Amino acid sequence: MRSVSPSRWREAQAHELDFWRNWRDLAPYRDVDLDAYWRGEIPKFGLTPEFFAGRTVLDVGCGPVGLIHFLPQASRRIRFDPLLHEYQNKLPSPGFSVAGAGEQLPLVSNLSDITICFNALDHMRDPAAALSEIARVLRPGGTLLLMIHTFPAWTMPLLAIDRLHPHHWTHSGFLDRVARTFRVVRSHRERRVFPMSLAERLKPSGWKYTAAGFVLATTYVVAENT
Ligand SMILES: C[S@@+](CC[C@H](N)C(=O)[O-])C[C@H]1O[C@@H](n2cnc3c(N)ncnc32)[C@H](O)[C@@H]1O
Incomplete structure:
Protein backbone atom coordinates (compact mmCIF):
# COMPACT_ATOMS: atom_id res chain seq x y z
CA MET A 1 0.00 0.00 0.00
CA ARG A 2 2.07 2.89 -1.28
CA SER A 3 1.46 6.53 -0.40
CA VAL A 4 0.78 9.08 -3.13
CA SER A 5 2.29 12.53 -3.55
CA PRO A 6 0.69 15.50 -1.80
CA SER A 7 -0.27 16.96 -5.21
CA ARG A 8 -2.01 13.72 -6.29
CA TRP A 9 -3.96 13.71 -3.01
CA ARG A 10 -4.94 17.38 -3.41
CA GLU A 11 -6.19 16.62 -6.92
CA ALA A 12 -8.40 13.80 -5.54
CA GLN A 13 -9.67 16.07 -2.79
CA ALA A 14 -10.63 18.75 -5.33
CA HIS A 15 -12.75 16.10 -7.10
CA GLU A 16 -14.17 15.06 -3.74
CA LEU A 17 -15.28 18.60 -2.92
CA ASP A 18 -16.79 18.92 -6.36
CA PHE A 19 -18.72 15.67 -5.82
CA TRP A 20 -20.21 16.85 -2.53
CA ARG A 21 -21.15 20.23 -4.04
CA ASN A 22 -23.23 18.46 -6.68
CA TRP A 23 -24.15 15.07 -5.25
CA ARG A 24 -27.85 15.81 -4.82
CA ASP A 25 -28.07 16.53 -8.58
CA LEU A 26 -26.55 13.16 -9.52
CA ALA A 27 -29.05 10.45 -10.44
CA PRO A 28 -27.97 7.72 -7.96
CA TYR A 29 -28.07 10.09 -4.99
CA ARG A 30 -30.97 12.42 -5.80
CA ASP A 31 -33.55 10.53 -3.76
CA VAL A 32 -31.35 9.03 -1.05
CA ASP A 33 -32.96 9.18 2.38
CA LEU A 34 -29.85 9.50 4.57
CA ASP A 35 -31.45 8.21 7.73
CA ALA A 36 -32.73 5.08 5.98
CA TYR A 37 -29.43 4.66 4.13
CA TRP A 38 -27.33 4.59 7.29
CA ARG A 39 -29.88 2.41 9.10
CA GLY A 40 -29.39 -0.05 6.25
CA GLU A 41 -25.58 0.00 6.44
CA ILE A 42 -25.19 -0.94 10.12
CA PRO A 43 -26.50 -4.55 9.68
CA LYS A 44 -23.95 -5.05 6.90
CA PHE A 45 -21.31 -5.08 9.66
CA GLY A 46 -23.41 -7.67 11.50
CA LEU A 47 -24.31 -5.02 14.09
CA LEU A 67 -22.64 7.74 9.74
CA ILE A 68 -21.42 9.61 12.83
CA HIS A 69 -24.31 12.08 12.42
CA PHE A 70 -26.85 9.26 12.74
CA LEU A 71 -25.71 7.68 16.01
CA PRO A 72 -27.44 9.68 18.78
CA GLN A 73 -27.14 6.66 21.09
CA ALA A 74 -23.34 7.09 21.34
CA SER A 75 -22.14 8.88 24.48
CA ARG A 76 -19.48 10.90 22.66
CA ARG A 77 -19.11 11.50 18.93
CA ILE A 78 -16.09 12.92 17.11
CA ARG A 79 -16.26 13.63 13.41
CA PHE A 80 -13.00 14.03 11.58
CA ASP A 81 -12.31 15.07 7.98
CA PRO A 82 -9.78 17.27 6.14
CA LEU A 83 -12.60 19.00 4.23
CA LEU A 84 -14.81 19.69 7.23
CA HIS A 85 -14.43 23.46 6.89
CA GLU A 86 -15.02 23.34 3.13
CA TYR A 87 -18.27 21.39 3.15
CA GLN A 88 -21.06 23.91 2.76
CA ASN A 89 -24.01 21.61 3.35
CA LYS A 90 -22.67 19.50 6.16
CA LEU A 91 -24.96 18.32 8.93
CA PRO A 92 -24.75 20.02 12.34
CA SER A 93 -21.92 18.84 14.57
CA PRO A 94 -22.83 15.64 16.44
CA GLY A 95 -20.41 16.56 19.24
CA PHE A 96 -16.78 17.25 18.45
CA SER A 97 -15.60 18.30 14.99
CA VAL A 98 -11.93 18.04 14.06
CA ALA A 99 -10.41 18.89 10.69
CA GLY A 100 -7.19 17.19 9.64
CA ALA A 101 -5.66 14.23 7.87
CA GLY A 102 -6.03 10.67 9.14
CA GLU A 103 -2.30 10.06 8.69
CA GLN A 104 -1.69 12.22 11.77
CA LEU A 105 -4.72 12.29 14.02
CA PRO A 106 -4.52 15.22 16.47
CA LEU A 107 -6.17 13.07 19.14
CA VAL A 108 -4.95 11.33 22.29
CA SER A 109 -4.24 7.59 22.27
CA ASN A 110 -6.90 5.04 23.38
CA LEU A 111 -9.69 7.61 22.93
CA SER A 112 -12.40 5.77 20.99
CA ASP A 113 -14.32 2.57 21.66
CA ILE A 114 -15.43 2.40 18.03
CA THR A 115 -13.78 4.00 15.01
CA ILE A 116 -15.60 4.23 11.71
CA CYS A 117 -13.69 4.70 8.46
CA PHE A 118 -16.35 4.42 5.81
CA ASN A 119 -15.48 4.78 2.14
CA ALA A 120 -12.51 6.97 3.05
CA LEU A 121 -9.24 4.97 3.20
CA ASP A 122 -8.87 4.84 -0.59
CA HIS A 123 -9.15 8.66 -0.65
CA MET A 124 -6.16 9.18 1.65
CA ARG A 125 -2.58 10.04 0.78
CA ASP A 126 -1.05 7.29 2.92
CA PRO A 127 -3.59 4.63 4.02
CA ALA A 128 -0.97 2.56 5.90
CA ALA A 129 -0.06 5.56 8.06
CA ALA A 130 -3.76 6.27 8.64
CA LEU A 131 -4.38 2.67 9.78
CA SER A 132 -1.49 2.98 12.29
CA GLU A 133 -2.94 6.23 13.61
CA ILE A 134 -6.43 4.74 13.84
CA ALA A 135 -4.93 1.86 15.87
CA ARG A 136 -3.21 4.32 18.21
CA VAL A 137 -6.38 6.31 18.88
CA LEU A 138 -8.68 3.28 19.19
CA ARG A 139 -8.50 1.64 22.63
CA PRO A 140 -7.17 -1.94 22.83
CA GLY A 141 -10.11 -4.28 22.21
CA GLY A 142 -11.97 -1.45 20.44
CA THR A 143 -13.75 -1.99 17.14
CA LEU A 144 -12.85 -0.60 13.72
CA LEU A 145 -15.59 -0.53 11.07
CA LEU A 146 -14.27 -0.21 7.54
CA MET A 147 -16.09 0.07 4.27
CA ILE A 148 -14.23 0.30 0.99
CA HIS A 149 -14.96 -0.19 -2.68
CA THR A 150 -13.02 -3.12 -4.14
CA PHE A 151 -12.33 -4.32 -7.68
CA PRO A 152 -11.35 -7.48 -9.57
CA ALA A 153 -7.58 -7.78 -10.08
CA TRP A 154 -7.87 -7.48 -13.88
CA THR A 155 -9.28 -3.95 -13.63
CA MET A 156 -6.31 -2.55 -11.66
CA PRO A 157 -4.29 -1.26 -14.66
CA LEU A 158 -7.39 0.59 -15.90
CA LEU A 159 -8.14 2.36 -12.64
CA ALA A 160 -5.52 5.08 -13.07
CA ILE A 161 -8.28 6.98 -14.89
CA ASP A 162 -10.14 7.26 -11.59
CA ARG A 163 -8.78 10.59 -10.33
CA LEU A 164 -11.19 10.71 -7.36
CA HIS A 165 -9.49 7.73 -5.68
CA PRO A 166 -5.69 7.61 -5.27
CA HIS A 167 -5.89 3.92 -4.23
CA HIS A 168 -7.70 0.79 -5.38
CA TRP A 169 -7.76 -2.65 -3.78
CA THR A 170 -9.03 -6.12 -4.47
CA HIS A 171 -11.19 -7.58 -1.70
CA SER A 172 -8.50 -10.04 -0.55
CA GLY A 173 -5.68 -7.48 -0.89
CA PHE A 174 -7.58 -5.10 1.35
CA LEU A 175 -8.28 -7.75 4.00
CA ASP A 176 -4.59 -8.75 4.01
CA ARG A 177 -3.57 -5.15 4.61
CA VAL A 178 -6.04 -4.61 7.44
CA ALA A 179 -4.91 -7.88 9.06
CA ARG A 180 -1.36 -6.52 9.36
CA THR A 181 -2.56 -3.94 11.90
CA PHE A 182 -5.84 -5.35 13.33
CA ARG A 183 -7.54 -8.68 13.97
CA VAL A 184 -10.20 -9.08 11.29
CA VAL A 185 -13.32 -10.31 13.07
CA ARG A 186 -15.70 -10.37 10.15
CA SER A 187 -15.82 -9.31 6.51
CA HIS A 188 -18.10 -9.58 3.57
CA ARG A 189 -18.37 -8.27 0.05
CA GLU A 190 -21.41 -7.40 -1.98
CA ARG A 191 -22.07 -6.02 -5.43
CA ARG A 192 -22.42 -2.26 -5.60
CA VAL A 193 -25.66 -1.41 -7.34
CA PHE A 194 -26.52 2.20 -8.14
CA PRO A 195 -30.24 2.87 -7.82
CA MET A 196 -31.07 4.49 -11.20
CA SER A 197 -33.77 4.17 -13.80
CA LEU A 198 -32.93 2.73 -17.23
CA ALA A 199 -33.49 6.18 -18.75
CA GLU A 200 -30.89 7.68 -16.37
CA ARG A 201 -28.45 4.87 -17.17
CA LEU A 202 -28.68 5.60 -20.89
CA LYS A 203 -27.79 9.27 -20.48
CA PRO A 204 -24.12 10.25 -21.11
CA SER A 205 -23.83 11.07 -17.40
CA GLY A 206 -25.09 7.57 -16.50
CA TRP A 207 -22.65 5.33 -18.32
CA LYS A 208 -19.99 5.34 -15.61
CA TYR A 209 -22.45 4.09 -12.98
CA THR A 210 -23.61 1.34 -15.33
CA ALA A 211 -20.03 0.30 -16.09
CA ALA A 212 -19.04 0.49 -12.43
CA GLY A 213 -21.98 -1.74 -11.53
CA PHE A 214 -20.29 -4.59 -13.41
CA VAL A 215 -16.96 -4.45 -11.59
CA LEU A 216 -17.43 -2.57 -8.34
CA ALA A 217 -17.99 -4.35 -5.04
CA THR A 218 -18.36 -3.04 -1.53
CA THR A 219 -16.24 -4.64 1.18
CA TYR A 220 -17.30 -4.37 4.83
CA VAL A 221 -14.80 -5.21 7.57
CA VAL A 222 -15.16 -5.42 11.34
CA ALA A 223 -11.76 -5.48 13.01
CA GLU A 224 -10.52 -5.52 16.60
CA ASN A 225 -7.62 -3.46 17.89
CA THR A 226 -5.21 -5.90 19.52
C1 LIG B 1 -16.29 9.30 -0.25
S1 LIG B 1 -16.11 10.38 1.10
C2 LIG B 1 -16.88 9.44 2.35
C3 LIG B 1 -17.52 10.29 3.39
C4 LIG B 1 -18.34 9.52 4.45
N1 LIG B 1 -17.53 8.59 5.19
C5 LIG B 1 -19.52 8.84 3.81
O1 LIG B 1 -19.47 7.62 3.64
O2 LIG B 1 -20.48 9.55 3.47
C6 LIG B 1 -14.38 10.28 1.50
C7 LIG B 1 -13.95 11.23 2.59
O3 LIG B 1 -12.59 10.93 2.95
C8 LIG B 1 -11.98 12.14 3.30
N2 LIG B 1 -10.52 12.03 3.27
C9 LIG B 1 -9.68 12.17 2.22
N3 LIG B 1 -8.41 12.10 2.62
C10 LIG B 1 -8.43 11.91 3.95
C11 LIG B 1 -7.41 11.79 4.94
N4 LIG B 1 -6.11 11.84 4.62
N5 LIG B 1 -7.78 11.61 6.22
C12 LIG B 1 -9.10 11.54 6.56
N6 LIG B 1 -10.10 11.66 5.67
C13 LIG B 1 -9.77 11.85 4.37
C14 LIG B 1 -12.51 13.11 2.25
O4 LIG B 1 -12.29 14.45 2.62
C15 LIG B 1 -13.97 12.69 2.18
O5 LIG B 1 -14.77 13.45 3.03
Missing part, protein backbone atom coordinates in the same frame (compact mmCIF):
# COMPACT_ATOMS: atom_id res chain seq x y z
CA THR A 48 -27.41 -3.37 15.52
CA PRO A 49 -27.72 0.34 16.45
CA GLU A 50 -27.43 -0.66 20.15
CA PHE A 51 -23.78 -1.56 19.60
CA PHE A 52 -22.97 2.17 19.59
CA ALA A 53 -24.94 2.96 22.77
CA GLY A 54 -22.87 4.66 25.46
CA ARG A 55 -19.65 4.41 23.41
CA THR A 56 -17.13 7.00 22.24
CA VAL A 57 -17.29 6.88 18.45
CA LEU A 58 -14.80 8.48 16.04
CA ASP A 59 -15.54 8.75 12.30
CA VAL A 60 -12.35 9.26 10.27
CA GLY A 61 -13.19 10.71 6.84
CA CYS A 62 -16.80 11.36 7.85
CA GLY A 63 -17.65 13.64 4.91
CA PRO A 64 -20.57 16.09 5.24
CA VAL A 65 -23.30 13.51 6.00
CA GLY A 66 -21.45 10.46 7.39
Whole structure:
Protein backbone atom coordinates (compact mmCIF):
# COMPACT_ATOMS: atom_id res chain seq x y z
CA MET A 1 0.00 0.00 0.00
CA ARG A 2 2.07 2.89 -1.28
CA SER A 3 1.46 6.53 -0.40
CA VAL A 4 0.78 9.08 -3.13
CA SER A 5 2.29 12.53 -3.55
CA PRO A 6 0.69 15.50 -1.80
CA SER A 7 -0.27 16.96 -5.21
CA ARG A 8 -2.01 13.72 -6.29
CA TRP A 9 -3.96 13.71 -3.01
CA ARG A 10 -4.94 17.38 -3.41
CA GLU A 11 -6.19 16.62 -6.92
CA ALA A 12 -8.40 13.80 -5.54
CA GLN A 13 -9.67 16.07 -2.79
CA ALA A 14 -10.63 18.75 -5.33
CA HIS A 15 -12.75 16.10 -7.10
CA GLU A 16 -14.17 15.06 -3.74
CA LEU A 17 -15.28 18.60 -2.92
CA ASP A 18 -16.79 18.92 -6.36
CA PHE A 19 -18.72 15.67 -5.82
CA TRP A 20 -20.21 16.85 -2.53
CA ARG A 21 -21.15 20.23 -4.04
CA ASN A 22 -23.23 18.46 -6.68
CA TRP A 23 -24.15 15.07 -5.25
CA ARG A 24 -27.85 15.81 -4.82
CA ASP A 25 -28.07 16.53 -8.58
CA LEU A 26 -26.55 13.16 -9.52
CA ALA A 27 -29.05 10.45 -10.44
CA PRO A 28 -27.97 7.72 -7.96
CA TYR A 29 -28.07 10.09 -4.99
CA ARG A 30 -30.97 12.42 -5.80
CA ASP A 31 -33.55 10.53 -3.76
CA VAL A 32 -31.35 9.03 -1.05
CA ASP A 33 -32.96 9.18 2.38
CA LEU A 34 -29.85 9.50 4.57
CA ASP A 35 -31.45 8.21 7.73
CA ALA A 36 -32.73 5.08 5.98
CA TYR A 37 -29.43 4.66 4.13
CA TRP A 38 -27.33 4.59 7.29
CA ARG A 39 -29.88 2.41 9.10
CA GLY A 40 -29.39 -0.05 6.25
CA GLU A 41 -25.58 0.00 6.44
CA ILE A 42 -25.19 -0.94 10.12
CA PRO A 43 -26.50 -4.55 9.68
CA LYS A 44 -23.95 -5.05 6.90
CA PHE A 45 -21.31 -5.08 9.66
CA GLY A 46 -23.41 -7.67 11.50
CA LEU A 47 -24.31 -5.02 14.09
CA THR A 48 -27.41 -3.37 15.52
CA PRO A 49 -27.72 0.34 16.45
CA GLU A 50 -27.43 -0.66 20.15
CA PHE A 51 -23.78 -1.56 19.60
CA PHE A 52 -22.97 2.17 19.59
CA ALA A 53 -24.94 2.96 22.77
CA GLY A 54 -22.87 4.66 25.46
CA ARG A 55 -19.65 4.41 23.41
CA THR A 56 -17.13 7.00 22.24
CA VAL A 57 -17.29 6.88 18.45
CA LEU A 58 -14.80 8.48 16.04
CA ASP A 59 -15.54 8.75 12.30
CA VAL A 60 -12.35 9.26 10.27
CA GLY A 61 -13.19 10.71 6.84
CA CYS A 62 -16.80 11.36 7.85
CA GLY A 63 -17.65 13.64 4.91
CA PRO A 64 -20.57 16.09 5.24
CA VAL A 65 -23.30 13.51 6.00
CA GLY A 66 -21.45 10.46 7.39
CA LEU A 67 -22.64 7.74 9.74
CA ILE A 68 -21.42 9.61 12.83
CA HIS A 69 -24.31 12.08 12.42
CA PHE A 70 -26.85 9.26 12.74
CA LEU A 71 -25.71 7.68 16.01
CA PRO A 72 -27.44 9.68 18.78
CA GLN A 73 -27.14 6.66 21.09
CA ALA A 74 -23.34 7.09 21.34
CA SER A 75 -22.14 8.88 24.48
CA ARG A 76 -19.48 10.90 22.66
CA ARG A 77 -19.11 11.50 18.93
CA ILE A 78 -16.09 12.92 17.11
CA ARG A 79 -16.26 13.63 13.41
CA PHE A 80 -13.00 14.03 11.58
CA ASP A 81 -12.31 15.07 7.98
CA PRO A 82 -9.78 17.27 6.14
CA LEU A 83 -12.60 19.00 4.23
CA LEU A 84 -14.81 19.69 7.23
CA HIS A 85 -14.43 23.46 6.89
CA GLU A 86 -15.02 23.34 3.13
CA TYR A 87 -18.27 21.39 3.15
CA GLN A 88 -21.06 23.91 2.76
CA ASN A 89 -24.01 21.61 3.35
CA LYS A 90 -22.67 19.50 6.16
CA LEU A 91 -24.96 18.32 8.93
CA PRO A 92 -24.75 20.02 12.34
CA SER A 93 -21.92 18.84 14.57
CA PRO A 94 -22.83 15.64 16.44
CA GLY A 95 -20.41 16.56 19.24
CA PHE A 96 -16.78 17.25 18.45
CA SER A 97 -15.60 18.30 14.99
CA VAL A 98 -11.93 18.04 14.06
CA ALA A 99 -10.41 18.89 10.69
CA GLY A 100 -7.19 17.19 9.64
CA ALA A 101 -5.66 14.23 7.87
CA GLY A 102 -6.03 10.67 9.14
CA GLU A 103 -2.30 10.06 8.69
CA GLN A 104 -1.69 12.22 11.77
CA LEU A 105 -4.72 12.29 14.02
CA PRO A 106 -4.52 15.22 16.47
CA LEU A 107 -6.17 13.07 19.14
CA VAL A 108 -4.95 11.33 22.29
CA SER A 109 -4.24 7.59 22.27
CA ASN A 110 -6.90 5.04 23.38
CA LEU A 111 -9.69 7.61 22.93
CA SER A 112 -12.40 5.77 20.99
CA ASP A 113 -14.32 2.57 21.66
CA ILE A 114 -15.43 2.40 18.03
CA THR A 115 -13.78 4.00 15.01
CA ILE A 116 -15.60 4.23 11.71
CA CYS A 117 -13.69 4.70 8.46
CA PHE A 118 -16.35 4.42 5.81
CA ASN A 119 -15.48 4.78 2.14
CA ALA A 120 -12.51 6.97 3.05
CA LEU A 121 -9.24 4.97 3.20
CA ASP A 122 -8.87 4.84 -0.59
CA HIS A 123 -9.15 8.66 -0.65
CA MET A 124 -6.16 9.18 1.65
CA ARG A 125 -2.58 10.04 0.78
CA ASP A 126 -1.05 7.29 2.92
CA PRO A 127 -3.59 4.63 4.02
CA ALA A 128 -0.97 2.56 5.90
CA ALA A 129 -0.06 5.56 8.06
CA ALA A 130 -3.76 6.27 8.64
CA LEU A 131 -4.38 2.67 9.78
CA SER A 132 -1.49 2.98 12.29
CA GLU A 133 -2.94 6.23 13.61
CA ILE A 134 -6.43 4.74 13.84
CA ALA A 135 -4.93 1.86 15.87
CA ARG A 136 -3.21 4.32 18.21
CA VAL A 137 -6.38 6.31 18.88
CA LEU A 138 -8.68 3.28 19.19
CA ARG A 139 -8.50 1.64 22.63
CA PRO A 140 -7.17 -1.94 22.83
CA GLY A 141 -10.11 -4.28 22.21
CA GLY A 142 -11.97 -1.45 20.44
CA THR A 143 -13.75 -1.99 17.14
CA LEU A 144 -12.85 -0.60 13.72
CA LEU A 145 -15.59 -0.53 11.07
CA LEU A 146 -14.27 -0.21 7.54
CA MET A 147 -16.09 0.07 4.27
CA ILE A 148 -14.23 0.30 0.99
CA HIS A 149 -14.96 -0.19 -2.68
CA THR A 150 -13.02 -3.12 -4.14
CA PHE A 151 -12.33 -4.32 -7.68
CA PRO A 152 -11.35 -7.48 -9.57
CA ALA A 153 -7.58 -7.78 -10.08
CA TRP A 154 -7.87 -7.48 -13.88
CA THR A 155 -9.28 -3.95 -13.63
CA MET A 156 -6.31 -2.55 -11.66
CA PRO A 157 -4.29 -1.26 -14.66
CA LEU A 158 -7.39 0.59 -15.90
CA LEU A 159 -8.14 2.36 -12.64
CA ALA A 160 -5.52 5.08 -13.07
CA ILE A 161 -8.28 6.98 -14.89
CA ASP A 162 -10.14 7.26 -11.59
CA ARG A 163 -8.78 10.59 -10.33
CA LEU A 164 -11.19 10.71 -7.36
CA HIS A 165 -9.49 7.73 -5.68
CA PRO A 166 -5.69 7.61 -5.27
CA HIS A 167 -5.89 3.92 -4.23
CA HIS A 168 -7.70 0.79 -5.38
CA TRP A 169 -7.76 -2.65 -3.78
CA THR A 170 -9.03 -6.12 -4.47
CA HIS A 171 -11.19 -7.58 -1.70
CA SER A 172 -8.50 -10.04 -0.55
CA GLY A 173 -5.68 -7.48 -0.89
CA PHE A 174 -7.58 -5.10 1.35
CA LEU A 175 -8.28 -7.75 4.00
CA ASP A 176 -4.59 -8.75 4.01
CA ARG A 177 -3.57 -5.15 4.61
CA VAL A 178 -6.04 -4.61 7.44
CA ALA A 179 -4.91 -7.88 9.06
CA ARG A 180 -1.36 -6.52 9.36
CA THR A 181 -2.56 -3.94 11.90
CA PHE A 182 -5.84 -5.35 13.33
CA ARG A 183 -7.54 -8.68 13.97
CA VAL A 184 -10.20 -9.08 11.29
CA VAL A 185 -13.32 -10.31 13.07
CA ARG A 186 -15.70 -10.37 10.15
CA SER A 187 -15.82 -9.31 6.51
CA HIS A 188 -18.10 -9.58 3.57
CA ARG A 189 -18.37 -8.27 0.05
CA GLU A 190 -21.41 -7.40 -1.98
CA ARG A 191 -22.07 -6.02 -5.43
CA ARG A 192 -22.42 -2.26 -5.60
CA VAL A 193 -25.66 -1.41 -7.34
CA PHE A 194 -26.52 2.20 -8.14
CA PRO A 195 -30.24 2.87 -7.82
CA MET A 196 -31.07 4.49 -11.20
CA SER A 197 -33.77 4.17 -13.80
CA LEU A 198 -32.93 2.73 -17.23
CA ALA A 199 -33.49 6.18 -18.75
CA GLU A 200 -30.89 7.68 -16.37
CA ARG A 201 -28.45 4.87 -17.17
CA LEU A 202 -28.68 5.60 -20.89
CA LYS A 203 -27.79 9.27 -20.48
CA PRO A 204 -24.12 10.25 -21.11
CA SER A 205 -23.83 11.07 -17.40
CA GLY A 206 -25.09 7.57 -16.50
CA TRP A 207 -22.65 5.33 -18.32
CA LYS A 208 -19.99 5.34 -15.61
CA TYR A 209 -22.45 4.09 -12.98
CA THR A 210 -23.61 1.34 -15.33
CA ALA A 211 -20.03 0.30 -16.09
CA ALA A 212 -19.04 0.49 -12.43
CA GLY A 213 -21.98 -1.74 -11.53
CA PHE A 214 -20.29 -4.59 -13.41
CA VAL A 215 -16.96 -4.45 -11.59
CA LEU A 216 -17.43 -2.57 -8.34
CA ALA A 217 -17.99 -4.35 -5.04
CA THR A 218 -18.36 -3.04 -1.53
CA THR A 219 -16.24 -4.64 1.18
CA TYR A 220 -17.30 -4.37 4.83
CA VAL A 221 -14.80 -5.21 7.57
CA VAL A 222 -15.16 -5.42 11.34
CA ALA A 223 -11.76 -5.48 13.01
CA GLU A 224 -10.52 -5.52 16.60
CA ASN A 225 -7.62 -3.46 17.89
CA THR A 226 -5.21 -5.90 19.52
C1 LIG B 1 -16.29 9.30 -0.25
S1 LIG B 1 -16.11 10.38 1.10
C2 LIG B 1 -16.88 9.44 2.35
C3 LIG B 1 -17.52 10.29 3.39
C4 LIG B 1 -18.34 9.52 4.45
N1 LIG B 1 -17.53 8.59 5.19
C5 LIG B 1 -19.52 8.84 3.81
O1 LIG B 1 -19.47 7.62 3.64
O2 LIG B 1 -20.48 9.55 3.47
C6 LIG B 1 -14.38 10.28 1.50
C7 LIG B 1 -13.95 11.23 2.59
O3 LIG B 1 -12.59 10.93 2.95
C8 LIG B 1 -11.98 12.14 3.30
N2 LIG B 1 -10.52 12.03 3.27
C9 LIG B 1 -9.68 12.17 2.22
N3 LIG B 1 -8.41 12.10 2.62
C10 LIG B 1 -8.43 11.91 3.95
C11 LIG B 1 -7.41 11.79 4.94
N4 LIG B 1 -6.11 11.84 4.62
N5 LIG B 1 -7.78 11.61 6.22
C12 LIG B 1 -9.10 11.54 6.56
N6 LIG B 1 -10.10 11.66 5.67
C13 LIG B 1 -9.77 11.85 4.37
C14 LIG B 1 -12.51 13.11 2.25
O4 LIG B 1 -12.29 14.45 2.62
C15 LIG B 1 -13.97 12.69 2.18
O5 LIG B 1 -14.77 13.45 3.03
